Amino acid sequence: MQTFLRFARAIAAAALLCAVAAPAEAQVLGPAPEGCTDEVLPSGARIRLCIPRRGWNGDLLVWAHGYVSPLQPLDFYSFSFPEGFNPQEAALSRGFAFATTSYRRNGLAILPGVEDVRQLVAAFRARAAPAHTYLFGVSEGGLVTTLSLERYPELYSGGLAMCGPIGSFREQLNYFGDFRALFDTFFPGVLPGSAIQIPPEVIAGWFTVYLPKVQAAIAANPSAARQLVRTAKAAFDPDDPETIATTIVSVLQFNIFATNDAVEQLGGNPYDNRGRLYFGSHDDLLLNLRVERFAASARALRSVAEHETTGDVSLPLVTLHTTLDPIVPYWHEPLYLLKVDTSDRGVVVPLPVHRYGHCALTNEEILGSLKLLLALGR
Incomplete structure (x- = not known):
């Protein structure tokens, strides 16, 4: 019960974060001041x-x-x-x-x-x-x-x-891709689409439909949530377990809102995990067999190189x-x-x-x- 309450508080905090960030934590400077x-x-x-x-x-x-x-x-x-x-x-x-x-x-x-x-x-x-x-x-x-x-x-x-x-820059894109691919492995069926393709209805319904589903999945399986952040090498505060849920929601939000645009701007899928081995779960062998694999396009990788x-x-x-x-x-x-x-x-x-x-x-x-x-x- 204590673990569940901690994750429930974390989910509430993450929801507040998302409502403010949506999804990039950007604030408008406002009208031009004097001068x-x-x-x-x-x-x-x-x-x-x-x-x-x-x-x-x-x-x-x-x-x-x-x-x-x-x-x-x-x-x-x-x-x-x-x-x-x-x-x-x-x-x-x-x-x-x-x-x-x-x-x-x-x-x-x-x-x-x-x-x-x-x-x-x-x-x-x-x-x-x-x-x-x-x-x-x-x-x-x-x-x-x-x-x-x-x-x-x-x-x-x-x-x-x-x-x-x-x-x-390439490893940053791989980090986002890995996180979504691993989320789909630990929480199958929660989010439509994949690490490299986000359906329009998920973007449109993120706050009203899919964010609540993610929050409910985390609350129902805190063990899987901990394995997710460990295998994705995602940061959380070890002294504050509530930050696990905040991390999951925050990174997924970037995947939801940024993936399709990145694929369009880079001329193809930049994410590649074909040779990646993931460690930190209760069964790494099974995890690596189940996680979906993606191949980056050559054109996208050339575009990524220009950002390095x-x-x-x-x-x-x-x-x-x-x-x-x-x-x-x-x-x-x-x-x-x-x-x-x-x-x-x-x-x-x-x-x-x-x-x-x-x-x-x-x-x-x-x-x-x-x-x-x-x-x-x-």
Whole structure:
């Protein structure tokens, strides 16, 4: 009974999380404040350019937002940080100029995001010449930040990448695919579709029909839920078993809302688990015999390769990441460091935050990381 109550509380918390996140934990920045103008790039991306009318310190902070569902409108997005950190307010209240873009599309928009941010900086420089330009972003925007520093170092003075899939984009996609394939093995028949194809009715009915089914399945079989997160290598807080249900719902939600768009944008299925062995269940042999196998398309893998970081960074890059991140796993950080040539003149400073949650960062942690970046980038 105690285990059931813990999972029931977790399911309620996960439902609240989903109602807020839906599904990307994005928050709209709101109307342009004084000193800001909103425009549209030739690509269709919206941009916001802000210069303090009084007391500008001469530097520019550029914000790269995280993943936003293709079902949402183009807008200027922040992120639902626990303490409500607002990048626009943080920049302008401290004397920085601020710029951001909606990107030209929602959904998988990493490469378009890199280009739109480049054009955003050019549009700002047509109005004023900042002494330094710092790029900072969260989640998908963390990868946009890192790729931007690698590919256009002449535009920036440094960057802060928060909880981004910077170590391996392909392994991030495999992580999402593995989680769904394993969920279908431990909880067969709960969700229609598969790891690589989501029926439209599941997307439309996620909150009203299928999320309740997932919650009920977790509550009815907590042992299978624990085996799922172990075999998928998904993060949860070992001191708080309720986070198991939160992890399951959160990762599945990305599978539901992001999979079809990713397949379309990449030109095919990028997920491949044909040679993967899964460990951590009560019967690994049976699990590996039962789990559905998928083959990635060559075209999709070529597209995925274009999204990969190289580690060739010649500017200061600060990374900030929660160590128990269920959406973008912390293992991206060491994977990225393995790519970096330490003899290069760039400085990569990883800052781990020992906490559960996807970018569950405090205002103090974010502002402290920005302060470090500014010190390194001058």
